[in-house]
Each structure stands twice: as structure tokens, then as C-alpha cells.
Amino acid sequence: xxxxxxxxxxxxxxxxxxxxxxxxxxxxxxxxxxxxxxxxxxxxxxxxxxxxxxxxxxxxxxxxxxxxxxxxxxxxxxxxxxxxxxxxxxxxxxxxxxxxxxxxxxxxxxxxxxxxxxxxxxxxxxxxxxx
Numbered sequence: 001x002x003x004x005x006x007x008x009x010x011x012x013x014x015x016x017x018x019x020x021x022x023x024x025x026x027x028x029x030x031x032x033x034x035x036x037x038x039x040x041x042x043x044x045x046x047x048x049x050x051x052x053x054x055x056x057x058x059x060x061x062x063x064x065x066x067x068x069x070x071x072x073x074x075x076x077x078x079x080x081x082x083x084x085x086x087x088x089x090x091x092x093x094x095x096x097x098x099x100x101x102x103x104x105x106x107x108x109x110x111x112x113x114x115x116x117x118x119x120x121x122x123x124x125x126x127x128x129x130x131x
Contacts, residue, residue: 014080021073022081029083032090033117034124041108041131060096067094086120089113 004011051057067090074087089107092100108114108131118128 018080021077025073025077025083025087029086029090030120030123033086033120034126036093036129038121038127039130041105041129064095067091070094085113086116089117 051060069091070087071091074084074089074091077084077087092107093104108117108129114129114131121128
């Protein structure tokens with residue numbers, strides 16, 4: 001018990017940060033899922049990554065960085081309050097890496113995941129994903 005009292009301030013800060021991240025994730029997830037087009041998961045041929053505008057590379061780097069941050073935050077949220085699995089999925093959807101399309105299709109074909117993502121999209125008044 002004496003050990004816990006030594007770290008009371010640190011534990012309090014961790015609790016506050018966890019609560020803030022939880023609330024932000026609850027508010028942000030439906031919005032971010034609503035940005036993905038409803039036909040995103042239709043089985044179409046793999047798209048080639050093209051960067052044809054000067055700011056295309058910067059946009060790609062920022063998108064991948066945000067995806068990586070969501071991925072790491074989702075992993076942390078697996079053991080703290082928050083939308084861990086959904087944050088991981090959104091992070092993977094935003095990032096660019098080889099085999100991304102196959103992984104996305106495998107994840108979206110998992111019925112509970114598909115239902116949860118569509119439920120969150122409905123909170124943003126967006127149509128459900130098609131597959």
C-alpha cells in the first residue's frame with residue numbers, strides 16, 4: 001500500500017489521460033469512419049499508389065503518420081479505456097503498406113467487425129459499408 005501512495009500523482013494523471021482519450025475516441029470514431037466511402041470495401045482490383053501532385057507526398061506522409069498514431073493509440077487502448085480495436089482498424093485503413101488491401105478485406109469480412117463499423121457509421125449519419 002505504501003508503494004501505491006508514492007505513485008498516487010502518477011496514477012491520477014494516467015487515469016485522467018485515459019478518461020480524456022476515451023471520450024475523444026468515442027466522439028471521433030464515428031466521424032472518422034464516416035469519411036471512408038461506403039463502397040471502399042467492394043472487391044475491386046488493387047489500386048496503384050500514385051503521387052501526381054506536389055503536395056501528394058506530404059498528404060500521404062501525414063495520412064500514414066495519423067494512421068500510425070491511431071494504431072499505437074489503439075494498442076494502448078486495449079489495456080486502457082477507449083475504442084482500441086476500432087482505433088487499430090482506422091489506423092490500418094489510413095496507413096499505406098504492402099498487403100494492406102488483403103488485410104482490410106480479411107478484417108471487414110469478419111461479421112462482428114463489419115456490424116460494429118456500420119453501427120459507428122450510422123452514428124455519423126453515413127450509409128453502411130458495402131462488401
